[in-house]
Amino acid sequence: MRTDGVHREAEYARRRTDGSVECELCDRGCVISPGRTGFCGGRRNVDGRMVxxxxxxxxxxxxxxxxxxxxxxxxxxxxVLSLGTYGCNLDCSFCQNWQISHPQNPGGMRLVDLAPEQMIVKIRDNSHRNCVGAAFTYAEPLIWYEYVLDSSQLLQEEGLRSVLVTNGHIRSAPWKRLLRYVDACNIDVKGFNPDFYRSECAGDLDVVRRNVESAVSAGVHVEVTTLLVPDGNDDLGEIRDMAAWLAGLDPELPLHLSRYFPHRRMRRPPTPVETITAARDVAREKLRHVYVGNVMVQDASDTFCAGCGERLMSRSAFRVRTVNLSDGRCRRCGHPLNAVLCGV
Ligand code: SF4
Structure with missing residues (x-):
């Protein structure tokens, strides 16, 4: 299905007799009239065809x-070579990336042409910087589906890695197809309360739960991020329930709890540091690797052995130092670290 140029017809689109197109990529199911785009802004009806x-x-x-x-x-x-385009199929009131997820004037944005083959060249050019592949990130990669699929297939053929940073809102069939070519995902679980998902994100907790579960069952490396919004999704009972669900999939699945700052429509003050550390402590009752982000807390981003608690890796400003890890195991107790490792 890969194309040689930078154009391609959309998949998961059903043409209707009235000239509109129904998008079947995510559960929003937009019916798009000629000349218009769907909710996410990246898929347009051009003369009755989805582009x-x-x-x-x-x-x-x-x-x-x-x-x-x-x-x-x-x-x-x-x-990792990180790429993103504009658009998103959710509508988070607190979106931290709204300038590219929901741009006011997408037609005025400066975009760079980057065919999948050109992306591979860029990765190879950065191999001396230990670049292992591409990450589809910044805005929502799932609405960039055809490009991410074609690129991920090519990355796999080239022995490189494909990474998604995603909200996980996509229908099952396209998700399972894409997962065959994806090595790792960070999936944004925006809380563990269906009402919060609906009212603040226009999303669906059940969809993201199903897609996290299918990614884990497909053998993809999965980490989860939750941005904690004060008086929104920071209830400790909900954090405990989310951690229990993730632990049921894998108690060593890494969870990142991140600090919110006011953006887009949400004007609440930043998440108190005590809220973040309390949520981390609750999540650690169920999960072995819970990290905090966007906040300075001692040891918050270090990795500790799930067997004996020994520090295995320390991190500072995205730099990693291996402390007590040898051949993927804790030097003290021999417990294996749930990680895909290279060059640490
Ligand atoms: S992917 Fe975009 S166009 Fe398609 S249904 Fe979802 S929001 Fe609508």
């Missing part, structure tokens, strides 16, 4: 530390 108009067009391209995604247990210490 992913951001295919191979990136709003942002950068070489990032893997820890910045954040992925702490997947090639720690490596870098």
């Amino acid at each position: 992913p108009e951001t295919y191979a067009r990136a709003a942002s391209v950068a070489l990032d530390p893997m820890e910045k995604k954040p992925l702490y247990h997947f090639y720690p210490g490596s870098t």
